[in-house]
Each structure stands twice: as structure tokens, then as C-alpha cells.
Amino acid sequence: MAENKLAYQFAAYSQWRKALVDSICDYRSWLNEQELNDAQIDQRITNLLERLREDKLNVAFVAEFSRGKSELINAIFFADYGQRLLPSSAGRTTMCPTELLYDASKPTSIMMLPIETRSSDATTTEYKRYPEEWTSVAFNVDDNDSMVAAFKEVSNTKRVTAIEAEKFGLFDPNSADDAMSLNKDGTIDIPCWRYAMINFPHPLLEQGLVILDTPGLNAIGTEPELTLNMLPNAHAVLFILAADTGVTKSEIDVWRQYISGTRWKQKGRLAVLNKIDGLWDELKNEEEIEKELNKQIRISAELLGLENNQIFPTSAQKGLLAKINGDEALLIQSRLPALEKALSDELIPSKKEIVRDNTKNEIEDLVANSNMILESRVAGVVEQLDELRGLRGKNEDVVEHMMNKVKVDKENFEKGLQRFQALRSVFSQQTNKLFTLLGMEALKVQVHTTREAMVNASFTSQIRKAMDGFFLDLKGRLVQSDAQIDEIKKMMDVMYDKFSKEHGLRKSEPPVFSTLRYQKELAKLERAYKEQFNTSFNMIANEKMTLTTKFFETLASRVIHVYEVANRDVENWLKAVIAPMESQVREHQLQLRRRLESIKRIYKATDTLEDRIVELENIEKSIRGQMQDIKVLRQHMSNALAFEGELEAKAA
Helix, strand or coil: CCCCHHHHHHHHHHHHHHHHHHHHHHHHHHHHHCCCCCHHHHHHHHHHHHHHHCCCEEEEEEECCCCCHHHHHHHHHCHHHCCCCCCCCCCCCCCCCEEEECCCCCCCEEEEEEHHHHHCCCCHHHHCCCHHHCEEEECCCCCHHHHHHHHHHHHCEEEEEHHHHHHCCCCCCCCHHHHHCCCCCCEEEEECEEEEEEECCCHHHHCCEEEEECCCHHHHHHCHHHHHHHHHHCCEEEEEEECCCCCCHHHHHHHHHHHCCCCCCCCCEEEEEECHHHHCCCCCCHHHHHHHHHHHHHHHHHHHCCCHHHEEECCHHHHHHHHHHCCHHHHHHHCHHHHHHHHHHHHHHHHHHHHHHHHHHHHHHHHHHHHHHHHHHHHHHHHHHHHHHCCCCCCHHHHHHHHHHHHHHHHHHHHHHHHHHHHHHHHHHHHHHHHHHCCHHHHHHHHHHHHHHHHCCCCHHHHHHHHHHHHHHHHHHHHHHHHHHHHHHHHHHHHHHHHHHHHCCCCCCCCCCCCHHHHHHHHHHHHHHHHHHHHCHHHHHCCCCHHHHHHHHHHHHHHHHHHHHHHHHHHHHHHHHHHHHHHHHHHHHHHHHHHHHHHHHHHCCCCCHHHHHHHHHHHHHHHHHHHHHHHHHHHHHHHHHHCCCHHHHHHC
């Protein structure tokens, strides 16, 4: 049986991540043992470990109805269960966005958000904070029938009046297509649920995989959170076509607008031509079948603006059947392994590179901070040793002179401390200015003002004006924040330089920081708003504001998230700016105190000169040993970062 390359790659990725977490934990333990840790450093390490442990790989599946999307998910991820886990049959089976994940802190169950919540402006992300709003169905992971039965709950529908469906944004009386979906009695069938989360301990889900199964293409536009949050943030999106239908106009529109447009990143976007078994014909030879398949691939590629090798033909149904029955030949014929390899080659390496870069930068900064403390300590000890060795054979007057000199150094440094405290005060003022510009309260006021302007708008031009003003204000805040950040950095540059010259402290370059990343995120959201506004013009003109309002709520939710991340990153940057100076000042103050104490003890003859020299030499040896330990620990973390793993090599 051919091996599942994606499963192996994913296992190797998890193995790599675990090795990295273990090496960082070793580093933290060593810091604690050597009393080199403090609250600020420990918090940074905790945040880093949490990011690694909570790291997820999000894969989204998007398709029109009856393209075999759920079957493909079954074939790639759940064939080991020996049957279909997700409902898969002719017609529509995925009725609402369904998230498959595993959270060990929550029970094994399906959580479903009632469709009635669509009448509110709150997003599904917001509803996730309120578990009482969801309907829960438990199932037994050791009983396949129990799982299958529970999973079918997600597909349930209900009959409501056309007015109710319209209220939920699921029916447009002016749409000919929607009118055809009405039952004879004027009712319409709608999904029971708005969103579903399936939490169960599948091996890949346990390792951090999150699968998003979306409903048909019409739902892409009616659930703005899909277009603004879930799809853009997915590490891979599989767009599934069917060989027996070809590429439809609606598929082209969704592909261009939501998946392959300029709005979001392009990596990890794969087009799948499913149901190629429909082309298998016993009356045709293999050459004829291959010719027909190549024709379908070429047409699909042209319509989607892709190269032929970017279309992955497969038969999910035959691939699933082959895996269940252990049929190697059928599995190869289904071409599923080629898709799995392409997915793993796109998904895992790119995700790993991002995590690796971010983690490496954080580790380098933490190690540099530890080294700086140790270098400061060893420099202080060496200075003391030089002083004490210089006292050999000297009389009391010389010792007294030396003691007075150290006293003067200590007094001068304490004067410098007053300047440092003044700097802290100015730094705090500058920080407050920065957080005023990035403040969440001010942002929420702006969101409220814009929302009110949209609700009260009588014309589309007024809505456009309100949204343009919204983004203009947001961009202005970030630009002003950059100016404030630059001012803080310049001030710290001056202080680092001053303390380096006056007190011999190591000159440290404050890290560079910019809001460009968040400006780009806002630019993406602004493009998304303009694209959506243009496509929704007729709807707005007809005074159907439901979707427009929902779109804004989702947009606002994403903007708030961007600002929350910006606030967190700025806070971490500010700590990184001031922390090295605080550490050095604290350490220098301690060294001066120790120098003075040493000479005092010798002057008062409470300790012999040679004894003290031996003591300090041992201390120096110990610190240099710690510096060697740091090198070893740093190498261990570097090795963990570079680790590829046996499984990864096997899967290549």
C-alpha cells in the first residue's frame, strides 16, 4: 500500500515542533537553576512555548455542490476508519461550514450553532466565546456507527417561511434561482445550523491539523466570515472541481474573487479535478481516456488561469475505496497519492519556514540577553580581580584610596540612575502616546461611529464614504504610530550610547519595529471591502442591508484582531527595548556593591586578600562555565530548529 505522504510529513512536522519545544524548556530550566531568569524573560519564553504548542495547520475545502468534497476529506484524512466518516452522497451533504479539530480540554462532541443566530450581527468567532449558545451532540470514538450518526446531524435541514429565510440572509425574493428552491406551500428548506465544530481525537487533529469543510459556493458570499477570515487564514485551500461537469461560471467567479485573487496570499492554493473515474470507460483504451483527461485538465487550467500541472486530477471515491480495501493498483489509478504529495509539499514546508523564522528570532534575542548578563558579570569579576591583584604588597593607604575610588564610582553611577529613572518616566509617557494611537477603546468608538453611519445611510455613496473614512482613520493611526515608535527608538539609542560611554555598559542596539505588517493587513481588508461592495451594489440599491451589515461586522472583527495583534507585538517590542538596559543597570549596580564590599573586608582585615582573589577566581570560572553552557543550549535549540526528521526524509 502506498504511504500517505501528507500523514508522514505532518507527523514529521509535529516531531520537529516537539523537539523544538523540549529544547526551549531545557533552556528555561537551566535559566531557573542558574538564577538567570526573571519575570519578563520567563513570560517571553511562556508566550513562545504557547505559540508552538497551539500552532495549527488549517486546510480548507471549497467546492460547488456534488463535487465530492466531503468524500475527498474522507479519502485523505479518515480512510483508516474503514468507512465514510463525513456524510457523502449525491446532492448537498455539507449544509454549513464545518470545522474538524481537536482540543483536549473539551469533550469529544459536535458543537453546532443554530441558524437563527444569523439574524444577529455577531460573527461565529464571537459566538465561540459563548458555548451555551451552541447545541452539543456527544459521540463515542470507539464506535464508528456512533460517529457517523453524530456527523449526520450537521446535514440536518428545516422548513421555514420565505420571510424567515430572508431574515437569515438565505433567500432573495428577487432571485430566480432562489424562487425555484421554494416548496409548493411557499416554504423553503434551510440548514438547521450556521456553523459546526467537530472535536475528536484523530491522530492528525491531535497534532494540530484543522480541517474546514465549507458548504456550496453560494454560501461563500452569504457568510462573510468565510471570505474575510477563514479562507484567507487557511494555510492551504483545496478548490474542488468535477471532471463530469467541467468548470462552471460560478466556480470561476469564486476562484477569482475569494481564492486566487490579489486580495490574499497565493501559496497553498490547489485546484483539484475530482471524479475522474467518470471518464473511465471500458469501451475506450487507456490512451483515449488519458487524452480526454488531459483535455479536461487543459480547459480547467485555462479557465482558472493556471498551468496544467497546477490541476490535480483524482478520484476521491476510488481513492477511499482503495485505502479501505488495501488495493494498491486502484489507489495509484485514483491519483490520490499525487494530490496528497502536492498538498504536503505546499503546506508543511511553507508553514514550517514561518514558524522556524519567528522562533529563531525570539531564541536569538533571549540567548543574547542571557549572554549580555553573563558578560557583564564576568567583566565585573575581572575588574574586581584586577583591582585586588593590584593591591598585593600595598599598604593600608593604597587600599583606602582604592575603596574611596570605588565609592566615587558608585556615587556617580547612582547619579546616572537618577537619569535612568527620568528616562523611564519619559519612556512611559511616550509609550502611553503610542498606545493612545493604537488603543482598542478608540478603535471600538470608530467602529461604532462607522456602523451608525452605515445603518443611517440612505444612499450607497454615504456607505462608501463611511467605510472610506473608517480605513483612512485606521491607516492614519498606524502611520502616526510609526512616527512615535521612531521617536522612542531614537531616545533609547541616545541613552544606550550615554550609559555605554559613562559607565562602561555594553552598547546594545534597540530592535527595529514597524507597523508596515499591520498596514498591509488593513490594505487587504480594504480591497476585500471594495470588491464586496461593488458586487453587492444591486443588493444595496434594493435596500437589502442584511448582508452589508454582516459584512461590516466581520470586517470590523478582523480589524479589531489586527489591532489586538499590533498591541501585543508593540508591547513585546517595548519590553525588548528597555529590558537589556534594565538588566545591565541592575547588574552594574550589583557589581559596584560587590567591589566596594570586597575592598571594605580587606581594609578591615576581616578577609585576606588572597582568599578573596581565590574566591573571585572561582566565581569567574563558574560564570565562564555558564557561558559555555549557553553555547551548548543554543546549539541544541539551533539543531532542533534545523531538524528535518526521519519521517520527513521518508516522505520526500
